[in-house]
Amino acid sequence: MISEDQLKTWGKQGSTGQFTATHDTLKTWLNDSNSPFCTKDFSIFLQGSYKNDTNIYGDSDVDVVIQLNQTFYPDLSILTDEEEQLWKAAHSDAEYTLKQFKNDVTSWLVKKYGSDVQTGTKAICIKGNGNRRNADVLVCCKHRRYERFRSLNDQSCQDGISFFNSSGVRIDNFPKQHRDNCAKKHRHSNNWFKHTARIYKNLRNTMIEKNVIEDNLAPSYFIEGLLWNVPLDRFGGTEQQNLFDTLDWLWNADRSKFVCANDLCSLFHPTSLVTWRAEKCKKFLSKAIGYWEAA
Structure with a gap:
């Protein structure tokens, strides 16, 4: 870990x-x-x-x-x-x-x-x-x-x-809605949301540096959107528990129902220029879990 x-x-x-x-x-x-x-x-x-x-x-x-x-x-x-x-x-x-x-x-x-x-x-x-x-x-x-x-x-x-x-x-x-909703999520998660988003971004960057994943697999905007879908009760505890609980929930959830943090667009779409590709998200989560388990 x-x-x-x-x-x-x-x-x-x-x-x-x-x-x-x-x-x-x-x-x-x-x-x-x-x-x-x-x-x-x-x-x-x-x-x-x-x-x-x-x-x-x-x-x-x-x-x-x-x-x-x-x-x-x-x-x-x-x-x-x-x-x-x-x-x-x-x-x-x-x-x-x-x-x-x-x-x-x-x-x-x-x-x-x-x-x-x-x-x-x-x-x-x-x-x-x-x-x-x-x-x-x-x-x-x-x-x-x-x-x-x-x-x-x-x-x-x-x-x-x-x-x-x-x-x-x-x-x-819709950047204003994204920003406002992330701020609300941060408050309601007892200030864990943005902290967790930074952890995921650093984890992504470390995996890029070590050639575990390619660059541009998981842009920061989509990482924030991904975590915005995580229930509030999955945030918190120790640092290790927080990462494990959020990763575990994301891997097992029905991600097809996820929405962007602006709450106006689906997070995943095969062609849209403002959404993530489902297969890229799955690869990012799989590699993140593998890195967590091997560390």
């Missing part, structure tokens, strides 16, 4: 000093009044491990979101035909598009960071330099998943974000 001391170390939050400096500098630049998008309605916020307080010592990337608030993409799939027609009659196409916004943000970042700026699959990547950490800037607009629409004064929707990957495919996600 993995020792009690090792698990306790793995459960500690990583340092945030360089992260804070990188984030503050980047946010100041994006809010500069000379930017080509300064007159637009936008907001800047964090997402990922640093925002969710589940960062570990091996984390290096700072995940920053810049969201265009005056433009949004809708999901009308569960509205009735009548509601969809009412929605279309009440809305018009945006004058300033997400594509324009991303082009403006990219050019502004290049002006400051030069060749350290590269366009990634989903985000704009800024290479670290000196005390500056690597940063991923996700350019998005609002997303609204409608549950009801009768008029602008009588509607219900879930607010999320929409962005496009490098292949031009739109991706919708």
Whole structure:
């Protein structure tokens, strides 16, 4: 078994000093009044491990979101035909598009960071330099998943974000719901949830370093979603008991019913860009159990 001391170390939050400096500098630049998008309605916020307080010592990337608030993409799939027609009659196409916004943000970042700026699959990547950490800037607009629409004064929707990957495919996600639900789970688990998420991430990284699993088998977002499905009574006790009880429950559970921590999407799907693959999760859990038993 993995020792009690090792698990306790793995459960500690990583340092945030360089992260804070990188984030503050980047946010100041994006809010500069000379930017080509300064007159637009936008907001800047964090997402990922640093925002969710589940960062570990091996984390290096700072995940920053810049969201265009005056433009949004809708999901009308569960509205009735009548509601969809009412929605279309009440809305018009945006004058300033997400594509324009991303082009403006990219050019502004290049002006400051030069060749350290590269366009990634989903985000704009800024290479670290000196005390500056690597940063991923996700350019998005609002997303609204409608549950009801009768008029602008009588509607219900879930607010999320929409962005496009490098292949031009739109991706919708709900980071605020993920963050809020993880925070609630942490409180209700007597502060064990985030501690446990950091242990699982460190266990994953150790297995990657020792070539037990391949990189990208278990992204941090999905590890948090996986653990969000674990019942509260499985968290706690000694460090070893906590890991054993959560792993044991996850391995024996009907994982096909798991949902993402945002509680709006299934955790597993064979093709969706915002869900995990069931076979990857099974492999990760199998390897984690094997590593635990052999340690």
